[in-house]
Amino acid sequence: MSVRTLVVDDDFAVAAIHRGFLEAMPEFEVVGEAHRGGEALRAIDALRPDLVLLDIHLPDMSGLEVLSRLRARGGTPVDVIAVTAARERETVRQAMSRGVDNYLVKPFTRTAFIDRMREYLAQRIEVQRLGQVLDQDEVDSLMHHRPRTLAMPKGLSAVTLRLVTDALRDSENDLSAQEVGDRAGLSRVSARRYLEHLVTIGKAEVQPRYGMANRPAHGYRLT
Numbered sequence: 001m002s003v004r005t006l007v008v009d010d011d012f013a014v015a016a017i018h019r020g021f022l023e024a025m026p027e028f029e030v031v032g033e034a035h036r037g038g039e040a041l042r043a044i045d046a047l048r049p050d051l052v053l054l055d056i057h058l059p060d061m062s063g064l065e066v067l068s069r070l071r072a073r074g075g076t077p078v079d080v081i082a083v084t085a086a087r088e089r090e091t092v093r094q095a096m097s098r099g100v101d102n103y104l105v106k107p108f109t110r111t112a113f114i115d116r117m118r119e120y121l122a123q124r125i126e127v128q129r130l131g132q133v134l135d136q137d138e139v140d141s142l143m144h145h146r147p148r149t150l151a152m153p154k155g156l157s158a159v160t161l162r163l164v165t166d167a168l169r170d171s172e173n174d175l176s177a178q179e180v181g182d183r184a185g186l187s188r189v190s191a192r193r194y195l196e197h198l199v200t201i202g203k204a205e206v207q208p209r210y211g212m213a214n215r216p217a218h219g220y221r222l223t
Helices: 012-023 037-047 063-072 089-097 110-129 136-142 158-169 177-184 188-200
Strands: 003-008 028-034 051-054 079-084 102-105 204-210 216-222
Touching (some): 003 012, 012 028, 012 110, 028 037, 037 051, 051 063, 063 079, 079 110, 089 102, 102 110, 110 188, 158 188, 158 216, 177 188, 177 216
Antiparallel strands (some): 204 216
């Protein structure tokens, strides 16, 4: 079932761009747009989305206020990803304390947007997979606080790394960056970055293989 999504941004052109990004992903269904905070709250009541992409800078009230009012309501929980140019530390802190599920800072590329949505999907699937009572490892996984032996390079995420790792684990043969990208829902370039990180930390290895026209290529598999 697709994720019913409401796009909230005061800029009509930007909202249309984000809508277009989402409509290119079959896992999402855009159920509406809103351009003011009050309009967003009314749309949430009427449309019952699963996910709201929320700008912080809105003309009638802050997106933080929208988030607070939304969290104060009862009923079915709604996931919220802040998609905004607001990058002040206090704004980010308040968004986190009021229950934002993720935070994407403008400007960003289409690839960065899609990668973040893929992370959200993986997290959503993980939540649905788990039972009603969680152990500490499962809580850590959901809270993105799983200890790491090495720091993640800038621009990489633990959730997407898990998708890449799972793609390699589920294959009996080594995979190219393109094949991993196809299975994990990433571009070839993004998949290669994660594969190279796995090789660097000793979790994967490169296997020589031949591609089109018998040209040398690389395959990857877990160690």
